[in-house]
Amino acid sequence: MEYFKVLIPNLxxxxxxxxxxxxxxxxxxCHCNIxxxxxxxxxQNLDEKLSADDDTTIFGYFRxxxxxxxxxxxxxxxxxxxxxxxxxxxxxxxxKVIQGCKxxxxxxxxxxxxxxETLDVSCKELMYVRELVKRKSxxxxxxxxxxxxxxxxxxxxxxxxxxxxxxxxxLLNWLKNTLRKKEKKLVNSMYSLLKWLMGAPAGLKLNxxxxxxxGKYFSYHVELWWLFLDVSSERLxxxxxxxxxxxxxxxxxxxxxxxxxxxxxxxxxxxxYVYAARLFNIQISGLTAMLRLFVGRKYNPLRNCIDSxxxxxxxxxxxxxxxxxxxxxxxxxxxxxxxxxxxxxLSLLAxxxxxxxxxxxxxxxxYVIILWITRSPKLAGEIYIEEQQxxxxxxxxxxKLFNKPLKKLMNYFKPPVEITKDxxxxxxxxxxxxxxxxx
Numbered sequence: 056m057e058y059f060k061v062l063i064p065n066l067x068x069x070x071x072x073x074x075x076x077x078x079x080x081x082x083x084x085c086h087c088n089i090x091x092x093x094x095x096x097x098x099q100n101l102d103e104k105l106s107a108d109d110d111t112t113i114f115g116y117f118r119x120x121x122x123x124x125x126x127x128x129x130x131x132x133x134x135x136x137x138x139x140x141x142x143x144x145x146x147x148x149x150x151k152v153i154q155g156c157k158x159x160x161x162x163x164x165x166x167x168x169x170x171x172e173t174l175d176v177s178c179k180e181l182m183y184v185r186e187l188v189k190r191k192s193x194x195x196x197x198x199x200x201x202x203x204x205x206x207x208x209x210x211x212x213x214x215x216x217x218x219x220x221x222x223x224x225x226l227l228n229w230l231k232n233t234l235r236k237k238e239k240k241l242v243n244s245m246y247s248l249l250k251w252l253m254g255a256p257a258g259l260k261l262n263x264x265x266x267x268x269x270g271k272y273f274s275y276h277v278e279l280w281w282l283f284l285d286v287s288s289e290r291l292x293x294x295x296x297x298x299x300x301x302x303x304x305x306x307x308x309x310x311x312x313x314x315x316x317x318x319x320x321x322x323x324x325x326x327x328y329v330y331a332a333r334l335f336n337i338q339i340s341g342l343t344a345m346l347r348l349f350v351g352r353k354y355n356p357l358r359n360c361i362d363s364x365x366x367x368x369x370x371x372x373x374x375x376x377x378x379x380x381x382x383x384x385x386x387x388x389x390x391x392x393x394x395x396x397x398x399x400x401l402s403l404l405a406x407x408x409x410x411x412x413x414x415x416x417x418x419x420x421x422y423v424i425i426l427w428i429t430r431s432p433k434l435a436g437e438i439y440i441e442e443q444q445x446x447x448x449x450x451x452x453x454x455k456l457f458n459k460p461l462k463k464l465m466n467y468f469k470p471p472v473e474i475t476k477d478x479x480x481x482x483x484x485x486x487x488x489x490x491x492x493x494x
Contacts, residue, residue, distance in 0.1 A: 058156060058157035058158065058159060059087050059088065059089055059146075059156055059157070059158050059159070060087075060088045060089070060158075060159045060161065060180070061088075061089045061091070061133075061141075061158055061159065061160050061161065062077075062088070062089070062090045062091060062161045062163060062180055062181075062184055063075065063091045063115070063135075063141065063160060063161070063162055063163075064091060064092075064093075064094050064162070064163065064164070064165040065162050065163070065164055065165075066117055066135075066141065066162070071096055071118075072096070072116070072117070072118050073094055073095065073096060073116075073117040073118075074094070074095045074096075074114065074115070074116060074117075075091045075093065075094050075114065075115030075116070075117065076091065076092065076093040076094075076095075076112070076113075076114055076115070077089055077090045077091035077092050077093070077112075077113055077115070077187075078090050078092070078111045078112060078113065078187060079111050079112075079113050079131060079148070080111070080183075087148075088180075089113055089133065090180075090183060090184050090187060091113075091115055092165070092184060092187050092188050094165075110130070110131075110149075111131075112131065113131035113132065113133065113148075114129055114131065114132045114133075115132065115133045115134070115135060116132070116133075116134045116135065117134075117135045117136065117141075118135075118136055129147065130147070130149060130150050131147060131148055131149065132145070132146075132147045133145065133146050133147070134146075141158075141160045141162075143156075143158055161180065163181060163184070165184075165188075168181055168184055168185050168188075169185060169188055206221075207221045242277060242280070242281045242323070245277050245323060245324065246274065246277060248394070249270050249273055249274050249277070250270070252266070252270060252390060252391060252394065253266055253267055253270035253271075256390060259386065259390065261386060261387040261390060262383065262384055262386075262387045265384055265387050266387050269387065269388075269391055272330075273327045273330070273391070276323065276326055276327060276330075277323050277327075280322065280323035280326070281323075298312045298315070298316075306412075306416055307412075307413045307416050307417060310409045310412050310413050310416075311409070311413060313409060314405075314406050314409045314410070317402060317405055317406060317409075318402075318406070321398065321402050324395060324398045324399070324402075325398075325399060325402070327391075327395050328395035328396060328398065328399045328493075329492060331388065331391045331392040331395050331396070332392060332395075332396065332490050332491070332492050332493075333490075333492070334388050334392075335388050335389065335392040335490040336489065336490030336491065338381050338384065338385055338388055339489070339490050341377065341378075341381045342378065342381050342382060342385070345374050345375075345377055345378035345381070346378075347361065348366060348370070348371065348374040348378075349371075349374070349378075351363060351364060351365065351366065352364060392490070396487055396493075399493055400483065400487070400493070403478055403483070403493065407478045418469050419465075420464070420465055420468040420469070423464050423465070423468045424461070424465075427458060427461050427464060430458060431458075432456075434458045434459060434464060435456035435457065435458055435459075436456070436457075436458070436459040437456065437457040437458065437459055438454060438455075438456060439454070439455045439456075439457060440452055440453070440454055440455075441453045441454075441455060
């Protein structure tokens with residue numbers, strides 16, 4: 056009796072209808088294995104999900120009650136029910152119904168399998184599932200697979216200094232390759248985020264047509280950004296090589312390089328934030344203008360003030376329709392605006408912290424601190440006058456000098472260096488609520 060080994064993502068416990076997509080393979084003993092790599096909650100656009108990549112593609116249908124796969128004419132399909140103890144109600148391979156088979160079900164967490172950097176290679180099934188997912192989504196290779204680019208010559212193997220130089224070069228090269236892979240991971244993460252926003256994020260029911268339009272528009276810009284990185288990869292490699300050698304100059308250069316890398320890798324999210332902020336600002340301005348219309352007021356740009364105004368019934372009707380449209384579309388825009396504004400603020404916060412670190416290292420008077428710790432007389436500046444002896448004819452005073460407090464010394468010997476990335480947080484907070492662009 057033939058048996059099938061089925062690897063399936065964790066099924067929902069609430070009994071929702073779920074569509075599965077995967078691939079059929081055969082092992083060394085000619086036993087068929089089914090690897091499901093994707094799962095979708097069934098929606099109205101089911102036909103878009105039923106596109107087969109090749110003849111090895113198989114679709115699955117799950118529900119907590121026995122059912123068919125929507126009576127679709129599919130070449131390879133399997134119908135399941137009961138998430139606790141999965142059972143098969145129908146199996147079709149190459150258009151033929153297969154009966155009298157045994158099944159071995161292996162459930163797994165697809166997110167952990169994909170994102171794990173230390174997955175045990177002894178489990179061939181999980182490794183193959185991850186390869187299938189990576190092959191489809193161009194997922195970057197494991198960072199741990201990197202091998203040192205430069206090897207130390209045997210004649211210098213006894214020199215600790217030369218070994219340290221080669222280790223630094225290999226470490227910076229590893230950092231460069233890691234950042235390059237992280238850029239692609241950021242693009243994939245952005246796609247996943249946009250797909251989540253195009254659905255029902257946090258259970259919110261958004262305007263479906265407007266939501267899909269915004270999601271596709273922003274996804275197109277992410278694709279443009281990745282295309283730009285792909286086309287300009289040679290020049291970016293040259294810049295990364297230059298940055299690699301600049302990193303030898305010290306901690307401040309390395310922090311500045313990380314800040315620049317952060318700007319490059321988050322540029323696509325910044326573009327989406329600009330569009331979302333502009334759209335949110337337009338809607339808020341429109342709603343404010345419509346509210347003035349209802350109370351018989353309007354903004355006078357010549358006098359820069361609010362004047363009274365009488366509106367006709369036709370103008371009030373158009374204003375009411377415009378206010379309703381803007382108000383109903385506002386939750387969808389607000390969701391995108393909140394998410395990407397959060398990314399922008401976090402990016403600015405990280406750059407601000409790095410700028411503060413650079414400024415602290417550049418202005419740290421280390422020599423003065425050492426003198427203060429050793430109580431050097433060079434830092435004597437606090438004057439204390441003490442009466443030593445007095446009489447009717449004379450007065451003797453003794454002047455003692457004490458070292459100044461460390462805080463005053465650090466401010467006194469502070470070099471004239473300004474913070475490269477100074478952020479006015481009060482303006483940022485006000486810009487967040489009004490939709491003004493945060494530069």
